Amino acid sequence: MRVLVAEDHRILARTIATGLRRQAMAVDVAGSGDAAERMCLVTDYDVLILDRDLPVMTGDELCRRLRAADGAPPILMLTAAGEITERVYGLTALGADDYLSKPFDFAELVARVRALSRRTAKAPPALLRHQDIGLDRAKRRVTVEGRTLELTPKEFSVLELLMTARGAPVPHDELVRTVWDEHLDPRTSAVRATVSRLRGKLGGAARIAADNGQGYRLCD
Template sequence: MRVLVAEDEPVLAGYIAEGLRLQAMSVDVAYDGGTALEKATTETYDVVVLDRDLPGVHGDEVCRRLLQQGGHTRVLMLTALAEVGDRVTGLRLGADDYLGKPFDFDELVARLEALGRRARPALPPVLQRAGIELDTAHRRATRHGRLLVLSNKEFGVLAALLAAEGAVVSAEELLRQAWDENADPFTNAVRVTMSRLRAKLGEPAVIETLPGVGYRLGC
């Protein structure tokens, strides 16, 4: 899942971003409303975690413009303004959810996962193919009953391949889903991660490489 964290407090923004990355989410950060709008216009996000009191362009205006822009991006307002009237206003502006500060991080993750399911066609909780079972809710993966110990990037890449149901997934799309905006499109990160993932999946080999096109998970 691709997430944009729009939060003007650097320490809190970093805390949220790193925590979400540990949940195998791809996370970008914006510290003001103008930057948040620029990123949301040039990149595709499943969810925007939006501080309401952003400098530059106010969070309320960011929310309005995201709604006008259309698409499937969901908005979770995260703000110290947590009275009932504030929540009602935020939701009426077009936010899909509203969470007051301070907040429980596990609750934030659960709300983002729920919004992510609404941002795109819902996937089954357990993805299966070629003897592989990947439980996205519990972050557990097995092949033929053997537990796979995967890094966050390996888990994200495997989830993307399984979700494609045998279709080809380009390296660029894998970078978008499992990394973030700082990933160099010319890096060999995908190739290295794919090599490690193949080794952990074991034999028979199940990930196909289509040179110049991408990768596909066989039957």
């Protein structure tokens, strides 16, 4: 899942981004409304977390502009104003998909982001299976031959993407775009190292094949 956080408070933006990355989401950050608009034009985000009080272009104006265009991501609006009238205005007049008042509980933010992504995406079934590998997306649990595996968030997301592909190869760029984010140095071995650890936990190299050096797929 790829998320854009449009928030001009640097500490809060960094805190949100770090927390979401720990949940295996790829996160980009924009500090102004115009920057967020440009990023939405070139990247397909699964969710936009949008602060209302942005510089240059307000979150309200950005929300209106994105809603008037095609292909806008689901928008979770953040604001310090928690009155009911403000929430109704954000959801109706502005066209936001969800609304969260500051301060908020981070677990609730994560739950709302996941709910928004499920609402609009062509989500695979909650339970995925490939041979003797089972993946429960709701419980975020993976089993092999009935045995539960302990996976890191990145390992889980890589496996989820591979299982969703149903044996088709997943290009390296798609893994980076979906599981990591723009800050990943393409020269690093992060993807290869994660896949290597995942292979070991699944039972060996024969579980995941390299697709001519361009990506990976689950073996039959």
